[in-house]
Amino acid sequence: MTTIEKFIAGIPKAELHLHIEGTFEPELMFEIARRNHIKLNYSSVDELKAAYNFNNLQEFLDIYYSGANVLIEEQDFYDLTYSYLLRIHSQNVLHTEIFFDPQTHTSRGILFSKVISGIHRAMEEAQEKLGISSQLILSFLRHLSEKDAFKTLEEALPYRSWITAFGLDSSEKGNPPAKFERVFSKACELGFSVVAHAGEEGPPEYVWEALNLLKVSRIDHGNRSLEDPILVEELVKLQLPLTVCPLSNQKLKVVKDMTKHPLKTMLEKGMMATVNSDDPAYFGGYMNENYLAVTLALNLSKQQIAQLAKNSFASSFLDEAEKLTMIEKVDNYLVSTSGII
Numbered sequence: 001m002t003t004i005e006k007f008i009a010g011i012p013k014a015e016l017h018l019h020i021e022g023t024f025e026p027e028l029m030f031e032i033a034r035r036n037h038i039k040l041n042y043s044s045v046d047e048l049k050a051a052y053n054f055n056n057l058q059e060f061l062d063i064y065y066s067g068a069n070v071l072i073e074e075q076d077f078y079d080l081t082y083s084y085l086l087r088i089h090s091q092n093v094l095h096t097e098i099f100f101d102p103q104t105h106t107s108r109g110i111l112f113s114k115v116i117s118g119i120h121r122a123m124e125e126a127q128e129k130l131g132i133s134s135q136l137i138l139s140f141l142r143h144l145s146e147k148d149a150f151k152t153l154e155e156a157l158p159y160r161s162w163i164t165a166f167g168l169d170s171s172e173k174g175n176p177p178a179k180f181e182r183v184f185s186k187a188c189e190l191g192f193s194v195v196a197h198a199g200e201e202g203p204p205e206y207v208w209e210a211l212n213l214l215k216v217s218r219i220d221h222g223n224r225s226l227e228d229p230i231l232v233e234e235l236v237k238l239q240l241p242l243t244v245c246p247l248s249n250q251k252l253k254v255v256k257d258m259t260k261h262p263l264k265t266m267l268e269k270g271m272m273a274t275v276n277s278d279d280p281a282y283f284g285g286y287m288n289e290n291y292l293a294v295t296l297a298l299n300l301s302k303q304q305i306a307q308l309a310k311n312s313f314a315s316s317f318l319d320e321a322e323k324l325t326m327i328e329k330v331d332n333y334l335v336s337t338s339g340i341i
């Protein structure tokens with residue numbers, strides 16, 4: 001390991017933008033498909049991996065949703081979630097806020113209760129056995145209707161104590177945040193926090209809508225905010241977090257190549273940017289790989305890496321005392337590694 005790899009591997013960090021269905025590693029997918037007697041469209045792990053070449057978000061989503069089709073039993077959702085938590089525990093991720101897409105499963109006849117129970121059980125067990133804390137964000141699929149989102153919100157209410165926030169994901173272009181204004185307003189009224197994917201492929205106007213109509217407390221991605229200087233000013237003023245996903249942006253061709261990634265510019269402008277993995281099984285890396293790719297391409301300093309790690313805790317849904325404890329861990333790490341790595 002190089003010095004910078006060691007520094008990144010050891011730094012305490014939080015993940016704030018992660019789709020649990022996007023952690024479905026091909027090996028586990030084949031195992032679960034076998035035990036559920038489902039035939040995949042690919043004959044081997046290698047053949048499946050070879051299909052992971054995407055020209056845009058939609059090409060990825062088509063493969064991602066078809067992979068999720070093999071998840072049937074509560075145990076499948078548990079295995080998926082526990083595998084992810086084990087992996088990021090080994091990367092010094094101390095806290096994670098996990099998206100799940102229930103409509104991807106309920107639309108196939110899988111009960112909402114099975115999906116959320118399996119995920120929740122793994123989160124509890126990982127807290128107990130690994131000491132990793134996690135929270136759950138229910139994400140509505142924006143290519144589906146407002147009516148479907150309302151129905152999903154209703155289904156979620158018996159499990160409200162397991163859910164921290166609501167989000168919005170899937171095909172962005174043509175599905176503006178405005179389409180979900182009333183559902184988000186209801187979620188806020190019920191006391192939930194809300195976040196939304198915006199400005200990944202969609203224009204800066206979608207980021208404005210997420211702020212002004214949905215009242216989000218974070219923007220997922222937000223890359224295209226940089227096209228609008230007034231929006232940048234607003235995001236800086238509000239210190240509104242952006243959950244940025246470098247390897248995802250590279251794989252989905254949101255950026256031309258990693259040297260053109262906007263993360264460093266975001267930091268230099270004083271925006272509250274964080275690094276996340278989005279769908280690590282599909283995009284070639286978990287948290288440390290994302291930090292490393294962007295650090296090497298943009299020549300980020302250790303101070304900037306530490307800033308990103310502190311931003312991740314500051315932007316989380318942890319309470320204020322927990323945030324301070326975590327940020328102190330990053331500061332202590334900086335002191336203890338100074339002159340060594």
Ligand code: ADE
Pocket residue numbers: 019022057169170171172197200248278279
């Ligand atoms: N669902 C999973 N990953 C996503 C992404 N990067 N953008 C929108 N929806 C998603």
Ligand code: ZN
Pocket residue numbers: 017018019169197220278
């Ligand atoms: Zn995402």
